[in-house]
Amino acid sequence: MHSKFSNPNAYKWWVVLMLWFVCFFNYADRQVIYVIFPKLKEEFGFDKVQLGLIGTAFMWVYAAGAPVAGFIGDRVRRKNLILGGCLFWSFITVVTAWCSKLWHFVTVRALEGFGETFYFPASMSVVSDYHNKNTRSRAMSFHQSSVYVGTILGSWLGAWFAETIGWRIGFYFFGIAGIMLALVLYKILREPKRGESENRAGMTSCSPLSLKETLLVIFHTPVVPLLMCAFVCANFVATIFLTWTPTFLVEKFGFRLTTAGLSGTVFIHLASAISVPLAGILADYFMKKFDGGRMLVQAAGLIIGAFFVFQVGNTSDTTTLILSMTVYGLCKGFYDSGIFASLYDSVEPRARSTVAGLMNTVGWSGGALGPLFVGIASKYGNKPTEVENMSEAIAWCGAVYIVASGFMLAAMYFFRTRQRKVE
Numbered sequence: 001m002h003s004k005f006s007n008p009n010a011y012k013w014w015v016v017l018m019l020w021f022v023c024f025f026n027y028a029d030r031q032v033i034y035v036i037f038p039k040l041k042e043e044f045g046f047d048k049v050q051l052g053l054i055g056t057a058f059m060w061v062y063a064a065g066a067p068v069a070g071f072i073g074d075r076v077r078r079k080n081l082i083l084g085g086c087l088f089w090s091f092i093t094v095v096t097a098w099c100s101k102l103w104h105f106v107t108v109r110a111l112e113g114f115g116e117t118f119y120f121p122a123s124m125s126v127v128s129d130y131h132n133k134n135t136r137s138r139a140m141s142f143h144q145s146s147v148y149v150g151t152i153l154g155s156w157l158g159a160w161f162a163e164t165i166g167w168r169i170g171f172y173f174f175g176i177a178g179i180m181l182a183l184v185l186y187k188i189l190r191e192p193k194r195g196e197s198e199n200r201a202g203m204t205s206c207s208p209l210s211l212k213e214t215l216l217v218i219f220h221t222p223v224v225p226l227l228m229c230a231f232v233c234a235n236f237v238a239t240i241f242l243t244w245t246p247t248f249l250v251e252k253f254g255f256r257l258t259t260a261g262l263s264g265t266v267f268i269h270l271a272s273a274i275s276v277p278l279a280g281i282l283a284d285y286f287m288k289k290f291d292g293g294r295m296l297v298q299a300a301g302l303i304i305g306a307f308f309v310f311q312v313g314n315t316s317d318t319t320t321l322i323l324s325m326t327v328y329g330l331c332k333g334f335y336d337s338g339i340f341a342s343l344y345d346s347v348e349p350r351a352r353s354t355v356a357g358l359m360n361t362v363g364w365s366g367g368a369l370g371p372l373f374v375g376i377a378s379k380y381g382n383k384p385t386e387v388e389n390m391s392e393a394i395a396w397c398g399a400v401y402i403v404a405s406g407f408m409l410a411a412m413y414f415f416r417t418r419q420r421k422v423e
Contacts, residue, residue, distance in 0.1 A: 010217075011190075012130035016139050018189050019123050022086050023146040024213030026119050028154030029093040030058060030112060030173060033105075035159045035261040036167040037245045045329070048386065050102055055243040057106045062113035063361045070121035070357015074350060078122035083182045089115030097168035097175075112421075114372025121356040124340045128352055129192040133287065134398030136344065137294060137360075141160060141280025141337040148269035148276070152262070154383040155246065157362040159261025195349030207351045217351045223419050224355065226360040226411035227295075227343055234302065234335055234403030235367030237309060237397040241268060244390065252387045255316055258303060264403045267322055272336065279337035289344075291419040294338040294414035296346065299408035301334025305403035313395030331364030335404075 037051045046054075055238050073081055094107045124140065131139040154174065161170035194208075199216035209217065230362050249255040255263060279297055286293025308331065311324035322366045340356060374393045381389030 008220065009226070011235075012135075013139070015130050015189070015192075016127060016143050018185055019082070019127065020143055020146040021181055022082060022185065023123070023143060023321040025086065025090065025181060026116055026172060027147050027150030028157075029089055029174050029178060030095075030116065030139070031151045031242060031265070032158035032170045033096065034243050035111065035155045035257070035264070036162045037243075037247050038250055039162050040258055042098070042419070044102070044398065046102060047376050048375040049372075052243070052248075052372040054102075054105045054109055055239070055371035056368045058109040058113040058322075059239060059364050059371075060113070060118045061110040063364035063368060065114050065117035066121065066355070066357040066360035066364065069118040070354040070360075071211070071214075073122040073353030073357065074214070076195075077191050078126050078353070079186075079189050080117045081122040082126070083186055083189065085115050086178055086182040087119040091180065093171050093175035093178065095175075096346075101236055110114065117357075117360065120340075120360055121353040122144040124344075125349070125353040126192060126355050128349065129196040130196065130341075130342050133345065134284065137283040137287070137338060137341045138277070140341050141276045141283070142341075144276050144280075144333075144336050144339075145273040148273035148329075149338070151242065151269045152265045153267040156258070158264040159246070159258045160403045162291050163256075163258050181189070207350075208337045214354050215353045218355045218358065220348055221346065222414045223346045223411050223422040224343065226407050226414065227346075230298075230302075230404045230407035230411065231339065231363035231364045232358055232366035232402045234361040236334075236370040236373075237371040237400050237404075238332070239364075239367040240397060243303055244374050244394075248390055249389075249396070252316075253321065254389065263322070263390035265327040268329035269330065271326045272333035274334030275330040276337045279334040280341075283338050283341065291416045294342045295408055295412035295415065298335045298342065299405045299412065301331040302405035302408060305331030305335070306398045308398075309401055310395050310398030313393070313397065314393045335408075342411075348413050 034055065037046075040046050040051065042053075050177050069081070090109055092115055096105070096112075099105050099108060119256045123143075127139050127143060158167070158170040159220045161167065161173065188348070192236065241264075245268070246257070246260040250257060250258035283294040283297045286296060308324045308328040309394050312321060312328060315321050317325065340359075343355060344352055344361060374390060377393040378386045378390040381392065383392060386391060
């Protein structure tokens with residue numbers, strides 16, 4: 001094992017694998033709550049607006065803390081932020097098992113969001129320091145696959161525990177496992193030098209930037225704001241599916257809770273896990289061929305995915321539903337593969353944690369409205385039943401995906417224009 005870790009070319013992929021497991025728990029811990037919404041409604045009498053608030057509390061705090069997390073990540077050891085955050089959010093996951101009132105759930109979800117907000121700015125910065133533009137999409141897309149596996153297993157195991165032993169057991173299981181993982185990785189995860197992958201080619205300085213300089217680096221062109229706008233739209237749709245799909249399958253299609261927990265995630269997120277590595281390879285290939293190649297791959301996923309998002313909400317046929325969720329998942333993987341890789345093409349290493357934090361702030365602030373939107377639309381919509389209202393709200397997300405693709409194509413245009421001026 002030591003010889004494997006001492007080889008720089010091998011170790012940079014070991015880093016991605018280690019972070020893969022941390023990210024797995026990052027998403028499993030946040031997902032397990034959603035699948036037990038029917039249980040919480042049954043035991044505590046929570047309505048859809050209250051359940052939407054539980055989901056939104058995580059996202060608002062996650063978003064609010066992200067710029068601070070990113071700014072800190074550009075100035076301290078990112079290893080400590082990644083693994084310290086994992087310890088904190090895993091402990092909060094355990095504490096969730098002790099909740100019995102609405103304000104308890106809202107509070108622990110908010111604290112979960114605070115702990116998890118440090119992960120992505122720090123981890124994506126670390127990956128970018130181990131992987132230059134030639135392998136960055138592949139590294140980040142492999143890492144991204146942990147998002148889907150964590151979502152699937154968090155949802156399925158959470159539902160299985162809820163139906164067989166009790167909903168609280170899932171929180172103990174994932175929380176304790178995450179704590180153990182963080183303690184193990186403290187011994188083997190190494191902090192890279194800031195900008196290490198670019199430094200090998202003599203491309204950048206490692207001296208830290210001031211806050212003003214950081215903001216100038218990030219916002220010197222319209223590319224980053226446009227990528228953030230696309231992320232808002234994509235996250236709005238993604239958070240709705242993460243939060244409400246299990247409930248949607250139970251109430252509209254009559255799935256059992258465990259089946260809904262698995263089906264509500266596996267078709268979408270397994271498809272994404274399969275497509276995201278392919279999309280990463282394509283993105284690296286197109287990036288070598290022309291400027292903005294990664295963004296084109298993302299935009300294609302959004303454009304094609306829009307139709308199948310609409311179909312998920314619009315259909316009453318189970319086969320069409322499953323097919324639509326699967327193709328949506330494949331398209332989602334194409335967008336997700338380049339979220340941070342495209343961003344980092346426009347931002348130098350010394351500002352990458354900060355820009356990732358800002359990206360999460362903007363994306364999750366807007367995305368946090370998704371679960372609440374569906375909760376309100378379901379309860380107060382014009383259709384005869386809540387299920388019909390929920391279906392209509394989900395179908396409208398197809399239009400949101402089209403808007404996101406427009407932002408991506410505009411970002412690609414400005415990126416290409418800037419690159420031609422530089423050359």
